[in-house]
Amino acid sequence: MTAVVEKPRKAARSKVALSEGKRQERRLGWLLCAPAAIVMVAVTAYPILYSFWLSLQRYDLKFPGDREFVWFDNYITVLGNGYWWSAFGVTMLITVISVVFELVLGMGLALIMHRTLIGRGLVRTSALIPYGIVTVVAAFSWRYAWTPGTGYLANLVTPDGAPLTERASALAIIIVAEIWKTTPFMALLLMAGLALVPEDLLKAASMDGASAWQRFVRVMLPVMKPAILVALLFRTLDALRVFDNIYVLTNGANDTRSVSIIAYDNLMKGLNLGIGSTMSVLIFLTVAIIAFIFVKLFGTAAPGAGDEGKR
Amino acid sequence: MALARRIAAAAAATMLLTPLAACGSDDEGGIPTLNLYQFPVQDMQTVIDTCNQAAAGRYEIAYQVLPRAADDQRVQMVRRLAAEDDSMDILGLDVTWTQEFASAHWIRGFTGADRAEIEKGTLAGPLASATYDGKLYAAPNNTNVQLLWYRKDLVPTPPTTWDEMIRASLKLKAEGKPSQVLTMGAQYEGLVVLFNNLVASAGGHVVSDDGKTAVMDEGTVTALRVMRQFATAGVTSASFSNSIEDDVRLAFQNGDGAFQLNWPYVYSALQSDAPQLAPNVTWARYPAIDAGTPSRVTIGGSNLAVSAYSRHPDLAVDAVKCLRNAANQKFLAIKAGQPPSIESVYADPEMTKAYPMKQAILDELKDAAPRPLTPAYQNVSTVVAAQLSPPSAIDPARTAAELKKAIQDAIDSKGVLP
Numbered sequence: 028m029t030a031v032v033e034k035p036r037k038a039a040r041s042k043v044a045l046s047e048g049k050r051q052e053r054r055l056g057w058l059l060c061a062p063a064a065i066v067m068v069a070v071t072a073y074p075i076l077y078s079f080w081l082s083l084q085r086y087d088l089k090f091p092g093d094r095e096f097v098w099f100d101n102y103i104t105v106l107g108n109g110y111w112w113s114a115f116g117v118t119m120l121i122t123v124i125s126v127v128f129e130l131v132l133g134m135g136l137a138l139i140m141h142r143t144l145i146g147r148g149l150v151r152t153s154a155l156i157p158y159g160i161v162t163v164v165a166a167f168s169w170r171y172a173w174t175p176g177t178g179y180l181a182n183l184v185t186p187d188g189a190p191l192t193e194r195a196s197a198l199a200i201i202i203v204a205e206i207w208k209t210t211p212f213m214a215l216l217l218m219a220g221l222a223l224v225p226e227d228l229l230k231a232a233s234m235d236g237a238s239a240w241q242r243f244v245r246v247m248l249p250v251m252k253p254a255i256l257v258a259l260l261f262r263t264l265d266a267l268r269v270f271d272n273i274y275v276l277t278n279g280a281n282d283t284r285s286v287s288i289i290a291y292d293n294l295m296k297g298l299n300l301g302i303g304s305t306m307s308v309l310i311f312l313t314v315a316i317i318a319f320i321f322v323k324l325f326g327t328a329a330p331g332a333g334d335e336g337k338r
Numbered sequence: 339m340a341l342a343r344r345i346a347a348a349a350a351a352t353m354l355l356t357p358l359a360a361c362g363s364d365d366e367g368g369i370p371t372l373n374l375y376q377f378p379v380q381d382m383q384t385v386i387d388t389c390n391q392a393a394a395g396r397y398e399i400a401y402q403v404l405p406r407a408a409d410d411q412r413v414q415m416v417r418r419l420a421a422e423d424d425s426m427d428i429l430g431l432d433v434t435w436t437q438e439f440a441s442a443h444w445i446r447g448f449t450g451a452d453r454a455e456i457e458k459g460t461l462a463g464p465l466a467s468a469t470y471d472g473k474l475y476a477a478p479n480n481t482n483v484q485l486l487w488y489r490k491d492l493v494p495t496p497p498t499t500w501d502e503m504i505r506a507s508l509k510l511k512a513e514g515k516p517s518q519v520l521t522m523g524a525q526y527e528g529l530v531v532l533f534n535n536l537v538a539s540a541g542g543h544v545v546s547d548d549g550k551t552a553v554m555d556e557g558t559v560t561a562l563r564v565m566r567q568f569a570t571a572g573v574t575s576a577s578f579s580n581s582i583e584d585d586v587r588l589a590f591q592n593g594d595g596a597f598q599l600n601w602p603y604v605y606s607a608l609q610s611d612a613p614q615l616a617p618n619v620t621w622a623r624y625p626a627i628d629a630g631t632p633s634r635v636t637i638g639g640s641n642l643a644v645s646a647y648s649r650h651p652d653l654a655v656d657a658v659k660c661l662r663n664a665a666n667q668k669f670l671a672i673k674a675g676q677p678p679s680i681e682s683v684y685a686d687p688e689m690t691k692a693y694p695m696k697q698a699i700l701d702e703l704k705d706a707a708p709r710p711l712t713p714a715y716q717n718v719s720t721v722v723a724a725q726l727s728p729p730s731a732i733d734p735a736r737t738a739a740e741l742k743k744a745i746q747d748a749i750d751s752k753g754v755l756p
Contacts, residue, residue, distance in 0.1 A: 085752075091442060111754055293755050302751070
């Protein structure tokens with residue numbers, strides 16, 4: 028992400044001849060960040076390259092003798108498979124719906140947390156509780172709540188149904204659990220954006236006769252745009268990898284698998300390192316493409332990086 | 339403040355290290371510990387204590403209880419084995435996993451005198467499930483077959499074929515009496531067992547004998563036709579396509595059904611949970627497809643194997659022989675309801691009271707049908723369950739063709755698992 032942003036700057040500067048002192052300084056800079064960079068490469072690049080290497084092979088732990096190099100056969104298999112695309116569709120559905128709801132609810136929550144005067148610490152802390160609960164624990168309480176017999180919600184909403192055993196209702200429950208869980212995180216990121224809006228600007232707009240809604244849409248949102256985009260990017264990438272909620276709530280039954288669940292099933296239950304790694308690489312590519320779209324098309328940047336680029 | 343933090347950090351570090359230390363401390367000098375990784379079995383600890391006593395200090399078996407769900411058991415063992423974990427010695431395997439573990443070289447074969455001792459007196463069906471490539475990789479522990487349970491107050495003579503059973507059920511339905519045929523139809527292993535029962539009874543083959551090719555012959559098409567007919571005739575319960583073992587047992591205990599196809603564990607549960615219904619319920623052989631050919635049913639149960647990474651393989655083999663010996667099998671049959679894999683145990687007088695249906699079980703076991711014996715069974719089962727669910731949507735010829743392709747892909751580890 029940062030690499031993409033920094034590229035034009037570096038190109039512009041290299042045209043200017045550097046003085047001896049500057050060059051020394053730059054070398055020192057490289058030396059100083061080298062250890063961190065090497066560790067980063069070791070812990071991130073190696074597993075990525077290794078799973079790409081695995082994805083080019085027929086490699087099944089059940090048949091250790093049949094390991095062979097098959098180029099892109101696994102990709103053809105996965106991309107031509109209905110189960111994969113069903114999981115992909117489910118993932119996209121969960122991502123889009125949950126992120127939209129989280130943005131709206133998170134904004135509301137952020138405004139409340141930002142504006143509260145009395146008991147500010149208490150309000151902020153209690154709003155963050157869902158995010159503080161371990162997802163698996165929360166997912167189990169959702170599951171029991173929606174199980175007929177043990178749960179209060181199942182009997183309340185559908186007196187004689189089992190909502191977790193039907194596709195549409197199970198997906199709705201997964202999405203609700205996701206939204207409940209991560210809205211506070213969204214609110215936290217948006218609150219950081221709200222802090223960027225200068226009070227004077229709002230007062231000036233108010234003096235000019237702008238209504239509360241106009242101040243929100245015309246003043247606050249444009250100033251907050253970088254923070255909103257970063258929040259959306261984080262949550263979209265996070266939602267794409269949804270696993271724990273589904274694992275606990277339905278374990279992928281009734282076509283509620285996400286791409287992470289199907290990759291886990293093929294890797295861990297099927298022991299198929301080839302196909303499973305192919306899926307992991309495809310998830311990685313999807314994440315990379317979405318990050319690219321956000322950064323290039325919407326101009327998302329790390330907070331602070333945007334200002335520097337303009338300078 | 340700083341001091342308090344440092345103390346807290348030290349305490350946390352100690353807490354992190356303690357379990358590691360426990361793992362690292364080997365049995366040097368003392369009695370070697372053999373870790374038995376097995377699903378929860380009632381009164382299993384008593385059997386282990388008996389064997390530990392008999393070992394007289396040569397080894398000490400420690401029971402590491404795995405989760406209840408079969409998938410979770412398998413995933414946990416497989417992860418450890420893939421990492422060559424040497425702290426596992428004895429593994430309790432579902433009968434369908436033996437070929438997979440053997441093919442991956444995760445379990446040791448039993449050879450020579452050990453093999454002869456295990457094979458002696460053991461029923462042929464369970465033994466086949468423990469064999470791979472002509473070698474014995476596991477010791478059959480308990481076995482299992484489904485029976486037909488029916489209401490003798492409603493049905494005077496048990497049906498011998500599926501057609502007869504469906505007709506009898508429809509007749510009861512017309513008379514307004516409890517009529518349902520209850521069995522497992524959810525998308526899971528239980529549906530695959532039903533399919534395998536029908537295929538074997540129709541003389542068909544899903545996978546070739548060497549486990550390398552998908553066959554799906556005429557018999558499998560017949561089986562699919564019967565399955566569809568059963569699912570659409572109006573004799574099943576409304577929740578058939580979502581039922582697992584306990585749903586079926588409970589529905590039958592509620593008096594909804596006239597017939598139940600289920601494992602023998604339902605018998606003891608019926609005596610304690612529905613005593614007013616129990617005297618009206620009896621059992622018969624699983625229904626056949628043709629009146630002339632007896633049914634062949636799927637073998638369940640578990641095997642004991644020795645991990646290839648065990649540090650005490652010879653002791654582990656001895657421990658396996660003790661854990662599954664006739665006396666312990668009889669104990670678990672009576673206490674935990676597990677049908678024994680050693681034939682002579684059935685003849686024991688004590689079994690008659692706890693196991694009145696033992697003769698029916700034994701008869702079915704004599705020519706029982708294993709599930710497809712292939713290292714890729716887990717994959718085959720997953721795709722079969724996905725293709726057959728819901729059973730009412732089966733189109734025999736088309737489903738057979740689709741299954742053949744999906745199964746072949748699963749065997750070749752080419753397909754994507756649903």
